Amino acid sequence: MIKYIVQHTQLQEQSVKNTVDLLNQDCTIPFISRYRKEVTGNLDEVQIGDIVKFKEQFEALEKRKKAILKALDEQEVLTQELKQKIESTTDLTALEDLYLPFKKSRKTKAEKARQNGLEPLAKIIMSQNAQDIESIAYKYVKGDIDSTEAALEGARHIISEWVNERTDVRNNIRHQLERFAMISTKVIKTKADDENAQKFRDYFDWEESLNRMPSHRFLAISRAEKEGFIRVKVSIDDDRALAKIEQRIMRSHNACAEQIALAIKDAYKRLLLPSLVNEALQIAKDKADESAISVFAKNLKQLLLGSPLGEKRVMGIDPGFRTGCKVVCLDAQGQLKYNETIYPHPPKNDSVGAVKKISSLADAYKIEAIAIGNGTASRETEALIRKVHFKNEVQVFVVSEAGASIYSASKIAREEFPNYDVTVRGSVSIGRRLQDPLAELVKIDAKSIGVGQYQHDVDQSKLQKQLDVVVENCVNAVGVNINTASKSLLSYVSGIGDKLAENIFNYRQENGPFTSRNAIKKVPRLGGKAFEQGAAFLRIKTAKNPLDDSAVHPESYPIVMQMAKDLGKSVQDLIGNAELLKKINLKNYCTETVGLLTLDDIIKELEKPGLDIREQAKVFTFNQNIKTINDLREGQLLPGIVNNITNFGCFVDVGIKESGLIHVSNLSDSFVKDVNEHVSLHQQIIVKVLEVDVPRKRIQLKLH
Known part of the structure; x- marks a missing residue:
């Protein structure tokens, strides 16, 4: 496994080995990348993610090998040579090629020919020595075989299967598909005028090299085919492909060679090309999926790490025309204090009443910022808000409401606001997104947030897996206030998960806020492993020990205390004191397990403890003259x-x-x-x- 991962990642063998050991001990990627730098040789979360990916690939390969070896053993066809070939292969495609000759369906044409006793004839033809093949074939006319031609046809079916099973032949056609395959599309004439087909109009008659086709175009064409608007064909130069196969198999120019040439043509058209074109399309699909998932993951990361306004009192507005604008007032922690509906737009046009209401609510709840959803009536609502004369300064933001409707109808929203309808929950989500996008967006299935391309066309389990990793990395990079975090947010903390998140939440409801990181150990079922993995990512704002509101891991507290003691100061004196921290000689604190990488991180954290890595939200104004x-x-x-x-x-x-x-x-x-x-x-x-x-x-x- 280690060799396999090193070969694919080009990382140091020792780093890979140590990382795999940590993963086998149920350590998470955020924990390993942040708190085990000495062990991994300072690998970042992307490199550790690659190790996880290739570890899983290797395990899947080994699992498939075991299943194949078992099947071959049961068929009693497993030779020592075959076993060795299977065990030494490191490629899934090569593995399936080795298994192909033994993966028989009882209904093939070749199998039927074998049952009719035609395999010896196929072998005679393949030896390419016989002269009068017609006479030899005549000896096999019996039972269901009623003519010489029927005998020869059956023998050719067996030869076709042999040709199809040859690894060198399959690899040659794979190579040609890889380099020269063209993908072409044709519109299905009866669907050409369909309204839904128009978005695929560019692909009604298209041709392009398959290996040069960008992922977004491949996914668009795949969707158009799936929806029944176009036909897709993949082709290579057939004559060239057939010539290459013949070069490998033909050794003579007699009557046997004629039969073999016919069998090769049949194998190519009926068996090889359809199966290898499907394989090439699957490879292209996997590549396109990987590219699209990577785009989605990058977008999601940027979205989750979007600029928060922070703990400010916010008014959230979900704008609308006929149904009115739903207004909510939230306190600095995002708790709902008041909700109301105003009707400033057509058909009611009560803009005067709406302005008065907004002004009085802003005053009553000491609102510091307003978040307006960017959906229907957003521009009109923003223009209205800008006419309001507020007593105090109020910043106005337009916030993306993608996925807010999904949240408002979700189980999470019903649990948070059982006594309010979906419209109020949607407005709360808009307001909270301004306060802290990360804390709010983790409640929504990432696929519903609407960033990326063709997310519904890619492999859904791979997409989900990648997005979960992104969310986990973002949550842990920022850190979580354990006393205000929702269950959803807590569940993404390293080592916590859904069940422990619920236990933390319930414990907080029953016993009040946590006062120290040590108190987290009192949560039911939260054992030593979960504490080790998660404690440093959980922040306690008003803790007695200032390190509890920092990214310093509790296992390193004794080091910081020793540093303070050596300087004749308290830990509190070190916090934010750059001059004092410069006096510390880190080499004095190195041990077998703690090196300069970890000590550097500790000093950086003491300089600015609990610092949010995200930029603060900035007000933005569109051109007011552009409405449509x-x-x-x-x-x-x-x-x-x-x-x-x-x-x-x-x-x-x-x-x-x-x-x-x-x-x-x-x-x-x-x-x-x-x-x-x-x-x-x-x-x-x-x-x-x-x-x-x-x-x-x-x-x-x-x-x-």
Whole structure:
């Protein structure tokens, strides 16, 4: 396993071995990357994630080998040579090729021919020595075989199967598919005018090299085929492929060779090509999935680490026309204090009453910021809020409400607000997203947040797994206030999980806030392992020991206490005191298990304990003259917010219903390798309008 992982990751063997040992002890990626740097050789969470990935791949390969060896043993066909080949292979495709000749379906044409006693004839033909093959074939005319041609056809079916099972032949065609395969599409004529087919119009008649096709295009074509609008074909040069097979098998030019040539053609068309084209498409799909999942993961990370406003009193508004705007007032910890509905827009048009109500609520609940959802009636509501004269300064933000409706109808929302309907819960979610995006977004299934591309077309279990890793890494990178965190947020803390999160939450409800990290050990079923993995990521704001509100692990408290003692100071004196911390000679505190990497981290944390790694939220204003797509003109410069990133560019909200696309070619004057190097999610940018296609509701933009 270690060799396999090293081969795929190019990491140091000792680092891999130590990391695998830690993983086998149920240590989590955040814990290992942060608190076991000496053991891993300072591997980061991405490298540890790769080790996990290839460890699982190796285990799956070994499991498949065992199943195949067992099956072959039961068939009594397992030779020592075959066993050795299977045990030494490190590739799943090669493994399945070795198993192929023994994975017989009883219904194949070749099997039927064998039952009719035609295998000896197939062997004579394959020896390529016989001259009068017709006469030899005549001897096999009996039973169900009623003619020489029937005998030869049956023998060819057996030869076709042999050709199909040859690893060298399969690898050669794989190689040709890899290098030269073309993928082409044709619209299904009866569906060409279907309204739903129009979004795939670009692919009604398309051809491209399969290995050069970008992942987003492959997934779009796959979806169009799945929905029944197009047919997809993968092809290579058949004559060239057949010639390559013949070169490997043919040794003569007699009557036997004619039969073999026919068998090769049959094997190629009926067995090899369909199966290897499916394999090539699956490889392309896996590659496209990996690329799309990677885009989604990067976007989700940026979204989760979005700028929080912090503990401020917030008014959340879920805007609407006919149904009104749902308004909630939240305290600095996100608790709901008041809710109301106002009707400033058509058909009621009570803007005067709405302004009065907003003003009095802001005053009564000492509101410091307002969060407006960016859905229907968002611009109109924002314009209304900007007319209100507040007694104190109030910042106004437009917040993405993607997934808020999913949250408001969820079990989590019902548990949090059993006495309120979905509209109130949605407004609370909008307000809380401004206070702390991470704490709120972890309550929503990541796939519903709406960042990424084709997330419903990729392998769902792989997607879920990757997104869970991203959420876990983000939550632990920021740290969690154990006394205010929801069950959802607590469940992502290293080593905690759903059940312990519920136990922590219930313990807090019954016994009040935790006063120290040690008190966490009193939570039912929270044992030593969970404490070791999770304690340093859980913060206690008003603890007696200031280290309890820091990323210093409890196992390192004695080191910090020794540092303070050696300086003749208290631990509290060290906190935030850069001058004092500079006097510490870290080499004096190195032990067998604690080295300079860990000690450096401790000093950095003491300088700024519990520092939030995220930037603070900034107010943003759209161009107030742009209300719909019809207001856009080529050449306009507009402020916008990046609301999605894909491999082919990024989408930008310019304050109207439709998002505009900055194609990858319009992000920079030089070649763009990775869109994320030029823009990030929720970044505030200036864009230039290049083209507006009103009928198709498409807007082309350029980064200014």
